[in-house]
Amino acid sequence: MKQFSPKIWKRQQKIQNNLTSNHSRDTLTPEGDDKPSNNNMDNDQIPIHITKSNLENREPNELKKILTIISTTLTIEHQIEHRRTLSKPEAGPGAREEQASPECIQNQDKTESEQKQTNKQLHHTKRREVPMKGVATQKRKVCYAENEAVTFVINAPYADFNNVSSVVKVMESEILLRFTEIEKKRKSVENIPGPPALPLIGNAHQLAGTSKEFYNTLIEYSERWHEHGVFRLWVGTQLLVGFYKAETVEVVLQSSKILDKATEYRFLHPWLGTGLLTSTGSKWHSRRKLLTPSFHFKILNDFVGVFQDQAQTMVKRLDSMADRGTFNIFSYITLCALDIICETAMGKTVDAQGNTDSEYVKCVYKIAELILKRQRTPWYGPDFLYNTIGDGKEHAHCLKVLHEFTEKVIQEKTEEFSKKQESGMTMENVLSSHDSNEDAYMSRKNRLAFLDMLLYAKQDGKPMSSADIREEVDTFMFEGHDTTASGMNWLIHLLGANPDIQKKVHEEMDSIFGNSDRPLTMKDLQEMKYLECCIKEALRIFPPVPFFGRSLTEDCKIGKYTVPKGSTVVISPASLHKDPRYFPDPEKFDPDRFLPENSRKRHPYAYVPFSAGPRNCIGQKFALLEEKAVISTILRKFTVISKQKREELCPIGELILRPENGILVELHSRIK
Numbered sequence: 001m002k003q004f005s006p007k008i009w010k011r012q013q014k015i016q017n018n019l020t021s022n023h024s025r026d027t028l029t030p031e032g033d034d035k036p037s038n039n040n041m042d043n044d045q046i047p048i049h050i051t052k053s054n055l056e057n058r059e060p061n062e063l064k065k066i067l068t069i070i071s072t073t074l075t076i077e078h079q080i081e082h083r084r085t086l087s088k089p090e091a092g093p094g095a096r097e098e099q100a101s102p103e104c105i106q107n108q109d110k111t112e113s114e115q116k117q118t119n120k121q122l123h124h125t126k127r128r129e130v131p132m133k134g135v136a137t138q139k140r141k142v143c144y145a146e147n148e149a150v151t152f153v154i155n156a157p158y159a160d161f162n163n164v165s166s167v168v169k170v171m172e173s174e175i176l177l178r179f180t181e182i183e184k185k186r187k188s189v190e191n192i193p194g195p196p197a198l199p200l201i202g203n204a205h206q207l208a209g210t211s212k213e214f215y216n217t218l219i220e221y222s223e224r225w226h227e228h229g230v231f232r233l234w235v236g237t238q239l240l241v242g243f244y245k246a247e248t249v250e251v252v253l254q255s256s257k258i259l260d261k262a263t264e265y266r267f268l269h270p271w272l273g274t275g276l277l278t279s280t281g282s283k284w285h286s287r288r289k290l291l292t293p294s295f296h297f298k299i300l301n302d303f304v305g306v307f308q309d310q311a312q313t314m315v316k317r318l319d320s321m322a323d324r325g326t327f328n329i330f331s332y333i334t335l336c337a338l339d340i341i342c343e344t345a346m347g348k349t350v351d352a353q354g355n356t357d358s359e360y361v362k363c364v365y366k367i368a369e370l371i372l373k374r375q376r377t378p379w380y381g382p383d384f385l386y387n388t389i390g391d392g393k394e395h396a397h398c399l400k401v402l403h404e405f406t407e408k409v410i411q412e413k414t415e416e417f418s419k420k421q422e423s424g425m426t427m428e429n430v431l432s433s434h435d436s437n438e439d440a441y442m443s444r445k446n447r448l449a450f451l452d453m454l455l456y457a458k459q460d461g462k463p464m465s466s467a468d469i470r471e472e473v474d475t476f477m478f479e480g481h482d483t484t485a486s487g488m489n490w491l492i493h494l495l496g497a498n499p500d501i502q503k504k505v506h507e508e509m510d511s512i513f514g515n516s517d518r519p520l521t522m523k524d525l526q527e528m529k530y531l532e533c534c535i536k537e538a539l540r541i542f543p544p545v546p547f548f549g550r551s552l553t554e555d556c557k558i559g560k561y562t563v564p565k566g567s568t569v570v571i572s573p574a575s576l577h578k579d580p581r582y583f584p585d586p587e588k589f590d591p592d593r594f595l596p597e598n599s600r601k602r603h604p605y606a607y608v609p610f611s612a613g614p615r616n617c618i619g620q621k622f623a624l625l626e627e628k629a630v631i632s633t634i635l636r637k638f639t640v641i642s643k644q645k646r647e648e649l650c651p652i653g654e655l656i657l658r659p660e661n662g663i664l665v666e667l668h669s670r671i672k
């Protein structure tokens, strides 16, 4: 028979008071006597019964409260109390395990803090873990997972006592709670239009096809429910709400509260950690503040030299394809973009264009493919399963290669940086020595990279750790090359399919460069006004990031609809950008839409290829400059003829929007 100390009893009372505030007391009373001092209980019972019948009639919020109270009050201390009791030989079923732990019994010679420490360690090592979906208990807290797709482990406080029946009861009530919550959620969003959902799997079966089908389904739904501005889907028990009208998108993107990324981004964590793209809360805030100066105009000015050099390398490769019929230009542009981001992010050339066998380059592509596959394959979710299968092993190999590469570069740069610091160089000196001469071509030796800026950056007076730096460098590598590559490829198709528009770009190039083949400068890029309209229009028709997601941390009101907390919001620029109210004849490639006089009055959230609001793309200026530099270098030299019709392009909405069949073109040398 167990004895409970007055302290524990107080906790019991607290639970009881909370539980019985609205309901009849007899359903939830602790077993045994009501009195603190003689509170006898059966060994294989926990002090409180939590059964379906006494939870069934409660509101989900109340249920949640009850379970939170129970787990916060049954603390480590409580368990230690149990251990002490159980360590007595007559203690019953749990006794054997505890007898082997004489340290459990309070040692009078130890100070209180030493004792606490010992108990803590004990608790930690002896704790048994009961796997369970949908809820996590960490020491004192029950955290409710907002996304049922995640599997958590409940470190059930009772598990230490071989008290299986009690654990089962807790689990039963948790499962009941989840179902009650989901049912309530389903009812509350019934008025949001969407396809009928099956029990448990929801609409997962409709989304389970290829990336192309997935993309097409989302586009189709946004067209079907266009006038509502939202549609809902259930992926298992997770609610996804699509937003694709300027008025609804604005509510999410302008909010300073809806800043958390959707849970699907967690598969990027092994590679990118929680860098700027994937972090949340105060970490994101401070990183964003810290990294913004890295996109300073003076730094971007240095990058023009990189754009120029890499675009020249690409044009040399394209020379061998010119005037020779149709070929796929996709990988030429993509490898150029990869070389650009390597050099600008790390100050290192990987020569992807010259060395397509590079292990690093292969792993960059492979890991993106593996991440995407994992996002769409529910059983690939749990790490312990994923790590044992072929894809998981390949993923681990790629991670090793990618991280080792960035770590090596960071180490080399850190050594260089230490030398510079010894000679008294500061961030201010560096920036002032990089006077923004828009007309100058910066030689490779003098260029700065993002990594240099990160080494100089200080957070609360302290430099960033090399792990922090790696997160950000890897994030730039991921976010900063496929996106621009996608944008440039679609643009090349559109220019090649619209000779009149291409002619205007040629005229603009000729007016800036004449017959000269001199290197381009920042000033030249700023003069490319018409090309900029073309780039923006291509980003409208084919947004490189076709969807992005946020997780709602509170209910979100959209007109007559309430999208509940915990839902994933999917913003779809791919659908948003085709709204005929803002873009009449939306499929038409018409760069004039972006002339200042035509875009001034447009709804600010009708066009968001770089997202918008506080979590917009930090690299958008960089991206526009890079696209101008690369495309202008191609068009100074060649005329492009597209060899595909629009319907033959088959866009696939993966992590980025890419053409299923590549971009088939003919290049003809320009005779000026």
Ligand code: HEM
Binding pocket: 261, 276, 277, 278, 288, 475, 476, 479, 480, 481, 483, 484, 487, 543, 544, 545, 548, 549, 608, 609, 610, 611, 614, 615, 616, 617, 618, 619, 620, 622, 623
């Ligand atoms: C055409 C090219 C690009 C497009 C269309 C694009 C688009 C986007 C979009 C839509 C987001 C928001 C994603 C989300 O909320 O999940 C984003 C975020 C971001 N982008 Fe870009 N991007 C481009 C180029 C770049 C480049 C070149 C860099 C870096 C050099 C970059 C770095 C980032 C980072 C770090 C974020 C996260 C920002 C934050 O959460 O504070 N992007 N980008």
